Amino acid sequence: xxxxxxxxxxxxxxxxxxxxxxxxxxxxxxxxxxxxxxxxxxxxxxxxxxxxxxxxxxxxxxxxxxxxxxxxxxxxxxxxxxxxxxxxxxxxxxxxxxxxxxxxxxxxxxxxxxxxxxxxxxxxxxxxxxxxxxxxxxxxxxxxxxxxxxxxxxxxxxxxxxxxxxxxxxxxxxxxxxxxxxxxxxxxxx
Numbered sequence: 001x002x003x004x005x006x007x008x009x010x011x012x013x014x015x016x017x018x019x020x021x022x023x024x025x026x027x028x029x030x031x032x033x034x035x036x037x038x039x040x041x042x043x044x045x046x047x048x049x050x051x052x053x054x055x056x057x058x059x060x061x062x063x064x065x066x067x068x069x070x071x072x073x074x075x076x077x078x079x080x081x082x083x084x085x086x087x088x089x090x091x092x093x094x095x096x097x098x099x100x101x102x103x104x105x106x107x108x109x110x111x112x113x114x115x116x117x118x119x120x121x122x123x124x125x126x127x128x129x130x131x132x133x134x135x136x137x138x139x140x141x142x143x144x145x146x147x148x149x150x151x152x153x154x155x156x157x158x159x160x161x162x163x164x165x166x167x168x169x170x171x172x173x174x175x176x177x178x179x180x181x182x183x184x185x186x187x188x189x190x
Contacts, residue, residue: 028095032078035093035132035162038169039079039177046179048088051080062118077119081177087123089177091130092116098133098142098161107142108159120155127178130158 040050053076061071079091092115100107112131120129128149144150144159151157158176163169174180 031095031134032093034164034166035091035169035173036079038162038166039081039091039173041166041170042174042177043081043179046177048081048083048177048179051082053077053080060122062122073118075119075122077123080123081125081127087125088127089130090116090119090123090125090128091132091173092119094131094133096133097136098131098145098159099136100142106144108144116157117152120153120157125155128156128158128176130160130176132173133159133161135161135163 036050036052043050060075062073062075064071077090078093079089080087081089081091092112094109094112096109096112098107104110108131116129116131123129140146141161142159145161149156149158160172160176162172171180
């Protein structure tokens with residue numbers, strides 16, 4: 001797409017049957033990168049650092065072999081929030097609606113919940129593990145969001161819809177991570 005724009009080429013419609021030009025945009029990846037950028041801005045003054053799960057060189061696994069040199073179940077969380085070497089939070093961005101349905105009474109897909117639990121098991125974040133979704137026009141929070149935070153195996157879990165406005169998203173993440181000026185930087189009680 002960038003090459004076509006730079007070359008002053010566009011996409012055109014044609015009357016020829018079966019012929020079409022177009023592009024596909026991975027909106028889920030855009031949401032992930034948007035959330036990553038908001039998280040980076042949310043932790044700047046607080047001395048934390050952000051790592052993306054696909055950062056070159058990171059090789060984290062859910063399970064390690066007896067010798068410690070073999071891994072199984074490579075983990076790639078969207079966002080790791082660290083202070084020094086300690087993982088403070090694990091965040092996974094989901095481009096879905098956080099809304100209750102017959103298939104998802106809590107609003108959360110079971111596979112996403114298991115994925116987050118695996119991240120929490122491996123990284124043992126001191127503050128929280130969270131799934132974050134884009135805010136939609138749904139006026140009522142899903143049960144997972146409304147009745148949280150959730151607790152399990154020594155970890156606090158959050159399910160949140162975030163604003164799609166960068167400044168508001170940054171503020172929401174700063175409050176969630178405890179990096180906002182008025183936030184308590186200590187982890188919530190477990």
